[in-house]
Amino acid sequence: MNTQLYSIAQIRAIEQAAHAALPPGTLMRRAGATAAAHALALLKDRAPDEPQMRVLVLAGPGNNGGDALEVAANLAASGCAVEVVHLAGSAPSAETQAALDRAHTAGLRFIDAVSADLKYALVIDGLFGIGLTRPLAGRARELAEQVNAMRCAVLALDVPSGLDADTGAIVGPSGAAMTATHTITFLGDKPGLHTGDGCDHAGQVQVAMLDVEVQETAQARLNGPALFGASLMPRRRNSHKGSFGDVAVLGGAPGMLGAALLAARGALYAGAGRVLVAALDTSIAIDPTQPEIMFRDAVGFAFERRTVVAGPGLGDGSQAMRLLGKVIDGSGPLLLDADGLNLVAASPDLQERLARHDGPVVLTPHPLEAARLLGVTAAIVQADRLENARELAQRLNAVVVLKGAGSIIARPDGEIAINPTGNPGLATGGSGDVLAGLCGALLGQGWPAWEATLGAVWLHGAAADRLVADGAGPIGLTAGELPRAIRSGINALVTGSQ
Secondary structure (H helix, E strand, O other), rough: OOOOOOOOOHHHHHHHHHEEEEOOOHHHHHHHHHHHHHHHHHHHHOOOOOOEEEEEEEEEHHHHHHHHHHHHHHHHHOOOEEEEEEEEOOOHHHHHHHHHHHHHHOEEOOOOOOOOOOOEEEEEEEEEOOOOOOOOOOHHHHHHHHHOOOOOOEEEOOOOOOOOOOOEEEOOOOOOOOOEEEEEOOOOOOOHHHOOOHHHOOOEEEEEEOOOOOOOOOEEOOHHHHHHHHHHHOOOOOOOHHHHEEEEEEEOOOOOHHHHHHHEEEHHHOEEEEEEEEEEEOOOOOOOOOOOOOOEOOOOOOOOOEOOOOOOOOOOOHHHHHHHHHHHOOEEEEEEEHHHHHHHHOHHHHHHHOOOOOOEEEEEOHHHHHHHHHHOOOOHHHHOOHHHHHHHHHHHHOEEEEOOOOOOOEOOOOOEEEEOOOOHHHHHHHHHHHHHHHHHHHOOOOOOHHHHHHHHEEEEEHHHHHHHHHHOOOOOOOHHHHHHHHHHHHHHHHHHOO
């Protein structure tokens, strides 16, 4: 799988280089032919017995509209009943004008409005591509909203109209975007198709390189086993529990012990040799469901030579602050989640000490926690998830997971990965605690921080996907179901059966 993700600026550079090397109109014709072939495959899968399938093509005023007109002409030549709504611009490029001329002679039908009574097997969205900088408005917005209300397949060309290909946010604070079931994107994959609103609007993404060689260095990558699998090795028979590290979960204040237990179970099922809960609430000494987990009083606990997961159910009291400061000033692998992040966000002193921690640091904030750490709003974080995750990683010298749809993993040198696994079933209390424990277990087993974080995020999402495929969600999926599914996923990767 091609994991490279390119920014809009990089795609522009790739496009310009290709235009300079190829005859005029070549890229548009290639895009039209490739997208038409993809559209015909979708039609065959969805309506194989229909003698003639009705297709609606929405063509905008720019080159994305030219691509759509090429698709329309090719589909008409293949026997589809094609109707085109063309939002003409004042000065089309020569390539777009040539595509329009071809469409006018292709035996398709141009219409001014889309009838609510007509049924389409497929809609081609070619209104706007990566160049859109303003919210969808007027006729374009009306068409997007009309198509979004239809129950049919929608194929977006390059990027769903209204979506920012860099950030995955809908363009404009009150903007709209086409909701596609499929996107065919040209000359390279884009990060915005895989995070934020892109996860709901892009559908299944296919990359069409159009026979163009790319020299640009990717801005980001899609996460997957190829990026972390080298750290996941079969276990030697001559090993013991001490071979796989101790994970200590610092948390579990009164009334919040469940968060620490979920993190501990996540670590246990991910293969940590020993798992301890250093709890602020000392009223419970055993987890009857998982008696393998050991309980200790957090006050006076020896965190040295252990991987520490600090924050699940930690609370915000003075004792929690002191204990967090203790592990930050210590050494070894450290993961901060939940209350640990909020305490750091409230203390510039802890932030400075965290950036100097003697050992690898991983932070796993959701958007509001990231906003607190950065001193902005969650809306600002979500408007550019990649850049905010990168800034946080650099500021605190840590590997950062900005959780959410298409979780962003960032490291201090600017490297970015976007995670493709997971589903809405993870939007439930405690799932982040399980992720924290899982990542802590991989750190405890000696994985480098970057690979441990990539592996944890991917496995966590894949476990949720597996549970949904088995009928357990996404509605009603609980965090407590994740650890066993994570264990299955880890062992499947080790044995090569994933």
